[in-house]
Amino acid sequence: MELKKLVTANAGEKLFLLGNESAVRGAIEAGVSVAATYPGTPSSEIGSILYLLAKDANMYFEFSVNEKVAMEVAATAATSGIRSFTFMKHVGLNVASDSFMTTAYTGVNGGMVILTADDPSMFSSQNEQDNRHYGRLAKMPILEPSNPQEIKDMMIYAFDFSEKFKIPVIIRTTTRVSHMRGIVEIGEIRKLDNNAFNNEIIVNNTSYINDKDSHWKKGYFNKNPSQYIPVPANSAVMHKDLVLKLEEIKKVVNSSDFNIIYSKTPNNSNNSNNSINSLKLGVISSGSAFNYVWDVVNGYDLDLDILKLGFTYPFPEELILDFVKDLDGVFIVEEVDPIMEKELLAVLGKNSINIPVFGKLNNVFPLIYEFTPDIIHTSFKNVFDSINNANCDNNLNLFEIADEFSNKSLYICYDGVNEACDEIASDEIIDLMDSLPNRPPTLCAGCGHRSAYFAVKKAGEELGIDEKDMIFASDIGCYTLGVSPPYETADYLLAMGSSVGDGGGFSKATNQVVLSFIGDSTFFHSGIAPLINGVHNKDNFVLTILDNRTTAMTGGQPNPGLPVDGMGSVAPEISIEKIATAAGCEFVKTVNPLNLKKTVELYKEAIEYDGVAVIIAKHPCTLIKGQVKRKPMEVDYEKCSNCLDCINLLACPAISLIDGKVVIDYFACKGCTTCTQMCKERAIKVKRD
Amino acid sequence: MITNKNDSNLNNNGNTHNLNINEFIKDEKFFNDSYTIFICGVGGQGIIKTSVIIGDAAIAEGYNVVMSEIHGMSQRGGVVSTELKIGNFKSSIIEESQADMILGFEPVEVVRSLNKGNTDTKIVFNTNPIIPPNINSQKNSYPDIGRVVKTLKDNYPYVYNIDGDKLAQEAGSIMTLNMVLLGAATGENSFPLSKESIISSMKDNLKENFHEMNLKAIEKGFGSVKSQL
Known part of the structure; x- marks a missing residue:
């Protein structure tokens, strides 16, 4: 499409x-x-x-x-x-x-x-x-x-x-x-321009028309300070109005079309002699969790009514009361926190309705992580099994079942993932499954972040700094992948932009070398204010802004550092260098991280600098379309000593060890030459046509 | 396999079953009227596009279909998987051991997803490995492909191994690997959608100047599975 x-x-x-x-x-x-x-x-x-x-x-x-x-x-x-x-x-x-x-x-x-x-x-x-x-x-x-x-x-x-x-x-x-x-x-x-738009946009009796x-x-x-300026006197009124508004909304949610009851027709529920038949259970669910509930209830033909909540806040109290009125017990299935479960318990308590609730709070459903059909299936089955085993036939007994779950150990997360497989699979298959290598996400071939990380570690090594004395304050973006070996250049991370404030904090809290890494988009997002803070408070750290000319991890959206806006039109390009200078940094240098020698020297200089040193490592993301394709590299096997440094230190997706030899994948290689520059034997060169 | 094309819900399901079951018994009608495919591989192999083509073809044949896809961090050379569920489903995640087909773009990823399958599952996969770049810093090495194929064949009755890279090259470009595998899936007897609707959906989803090459790739994959039936 x-x-x-x-x-x-x-x-x-x-x-x-x-x-x-x-x-x-x-x-x-x-x-x-x-x-x-x-x-x-x-x-x-x-x-x-x-x-x-x-x-x-x-x-x-x-x-x-x-x-x-x-x-x-x-x-x-x-x-x-x-x-x-x-x-x-x-x-x-x-x-x-x-x-x-x-x-x-x-x-x-x-x-x-x-x-x-x-x-x-x-x-x-x-x-x-x-x-x-x-x-x-x-x-x-x-x-x-x-x-x-x-x-x-x-x-x-x-x-x-x-x-x-x-x-x-x-x-x-x-x-x-x-x-x-x-x-x-x-x-x-x-x-557009129909009457559903309210009269606030009519000015002097004429409808305001698009320019x-x-x-x-x-x-x-339309000016209205008492509505738009929350000084204390105004906000006190605004809060009161908001509460009244919410009361009005509460009346609507109970009849919302997004809150639907799916019920089975109980035409032959008395056919069985099993006493459990006298029990009637229901499920309340929302979002993705509802999908799993629906599939499990249908796929296994369970006798459970479902109340699907789409309009979930304010909590539809009357609808809930109506749904539970004929039930002996109710499941509540929601991702992630037991929010509706607590609301449900409050509604039941407030209305003196004494039925057990099976949810996260009594260890029926796991407390964290997303649900799957298997989790829902297993949880329903656990409760049903208990009911059957106890020969439970009335509401009082059902409370005992609920208590039984309450007394179990905390159900944090589901770990029965491989059960189904183990039942079917042979030892041979299980052995094979257990011996698989992992496939974590990695920096792409030709990514400038790899080169910057290699260079900073090389600089530390040349300055004789122990790696444990180098604190890498990382940030949110592709460069967070530096957490994995062989880079190991992410030691601490809180949130978007935190690398800068963390850098300042570590430099005050320790005497270690502090190296902060942030991307261009993340720097604009929330890195500027903490940079000003760092300079003003005389912090001592190196801030690398990995300027790859895009917001890469999320799929390559533009940011203020690019001459294009959110609709593809030309827009003013904001200079990171000028911002850093204006923030008071006296050490602001831009380097292409693909030039390893220069980058290593710059890092040595920056680490020894007293104050906030800013390095802008500028190289466009390889995923940006329309770039000139550089020639790929190849290995000169006469020179290659098989030291495997290129493989072990770069972990580039284009370089692999095949039958004991270093092999460069010409399709994957972007010709960044980082491996060429770091190879001690000078055994990697541009591929001849 | 699929016969029920209507999205019926609990309200118009006349069958009532009770709590008096010690084991949950599968509702054969619910599961037999459906087809689920777990598609796995590595970021950049064209897995999501392939899945959308199957989904569109299912809609064209009048089925309900839901699909799950994982984006974001996993795309940087990490594992990518999609789950397609054709039939009267609401959730887009396949229950453990319930996949009718595992369509693997990479052999290790097929093994990793075996918990989604059972002995009736059709396993259609590309035998060409993509070795994780950090393999040397890992405890486990990349398994021998011969062992992977043999172990699968010894343990599962419906295994179709495809030399996907080779067939894609023959079709004109390694870029058509996903079309080779799409064709391969279509060639399996249990696959519920016709080759015609798959091709028509491919044409709707991919650029016209590649149609001829993609068509060749689909035929090559299709033929490869047919020859193994």
Whole structure:
């Protein structure tokens, strides 16, 4: 499918869309005028697609410098009466959280949707925080889609809802929903300038019309300091209004179309003599977890009613009461934290309903990591087995079963992954499976980060510094892969931009050599303020800005260091060198890390410098398209002493040991010459044609 | 294998079963009306594109289909896998030992994913290895390919080993490796979609100037499995 179809597809067409593609179509159908993000997996593709489509979709789109700015861009657009969309990975909302918290107070006029993509099991993240907590923290409604179709449906619903209640709405996805493909039925694109847009954008009795220069609809900001300036006197009123608003929203969630009960027709449930039949159990679930529940209940034909919650906050109390009224016990299945479980227990307690809840809090479901059908299958089976073994036939006995699980040891995570295989597979297969090498992600062939890491370690070695005395403060990006051998150039990492503040901190806390590494995009994101802090507080560390001219790890989005904006238009290029100089650094030097000798010398100089030394290691990412292909390298076997330094110290995907000989893969080699320069025997040279 | 093309849900499922089962018994109708494929390999091999082509072909034949794909960090030379589930499913993850087919782009990755299979699983795979770049700093070495193929053949009845790199070169470019494997999967008797709809979906998803070469690659993979049946 061509991505352009996300704009051109007709209503009724059915496309096989990724969750993130469906989010884009949702934004288009909802008539979003302004969208902003900072790239982060699992939400990255939304931005990468809008980069290509925004102009055709009558949308302004930007890759903001960080998530907080993206939040502010979206909030001001929505306040000005147009629809806005901001999206980010779960930890991105941490960055945006300061402004995010206040948007619930100030409210919006045009619809505003905040999509947060959580990453259970941490496929590409530093933690697996559950961002549903943020909805509760900010008192902002949350929708949780389970599949791509629902992402689109919920986007459209959320914009209308946001406009109606004048509050931003959170859509919480997870990796398995954002990166799930499914059939999505395309809907109509909302006509711009229709009456659904509120009267706030009518100025002096005339409707404010889009200016000719922009391809997106513009709004109009009507001043109202008591609503938009949260000084204490105002915010006290705003908080009260927000609580009242939430009370109104609570009435709506109970009848939301996104909260659905799937029930089986109990036409022959009395056929069996088994006393267990008198027990009736149900399941409450949301998001991806619901999919597993549904497949297991269907695949094994279990007699369980399911309440699927899509509108999950505020918690739909009346609907819950209605669902549990005939049940003897209820399962609650959610990823990651037992948030709804606690709400459920509160609802049951408040209404004096005495039925057991089987969830994370009593060790029925594992506490962390994403769920799978196997986890759900096993957990259901464990409870069912207990019921059958105990010959449990009434609600009181069921409490004993629940207690039995409560008394078990903490169920942290599921580890029965290979059980099914072991039952089937022979010892021979198990031996083979146990002897496999790992395949961790690695720096690409020709990546400048590899050369920079090699050079800094070489410099340390030449200066006689023990490796344990060199602290590598790392950051978020491809260069975090330096954590693995043979580089081992990542010792400490907290968050985006943390390498700079950590560098300063370590230089105050220890006398070790401190080396911070950050990428160009991450430096713009949150590295500048701590650099100023470091210079001002007379810290002593080397900051390397690995400027590979893109935001590589998330798929190659532009950043302020490039002369292009979020819609592919020409934009001012911001100089990292000038920023570092303006921050007060007196040691600011740019080097091409592929020049090993020069880079090693520069590192020696920087390490010996007293103060904050900034090295800008500038070399474009090899994944950027349209670069001139350099000639690949080859090994001169007459000179090669088989010391294997190239293999052992570089771990380049293009160099392998085949039948005891070093072999360079001509297709994979990018001709960076790092191996040529580091080879003591000078046995690697440009391949002859 | 697949007969039920409607997305029925619990509401219109007339069968009621009770809690009185000591072991969960599989609902044969639910599982027989479906086909699941676990596709695995290494970042950059064209696995996701191949999976989307199969998914689109399934839709064209009127089936429901869901698919899971992993992006991000794993793309930097790491393991990449997708899971395709054709039939009345909502979740895009295949239960342990439930895959009808494992389509492997790389031999070690096939072995790594065997927990998704059972003895009825059709294992179609490329025998050309991609050796992890940090292999020398690892405890385990890369296993001998002969041993991998033999062990698989000795233990699983439906194993089809494809010299994918060679067939791709013959088709015109190593870049067509994914099309060779797509053709190979299509050649297995249990594969529920027709070669015609796979080819038509390939044409919808890939640039026209490569259609001829890709077509050759699909035919080569298809033929390679047919010759092993």
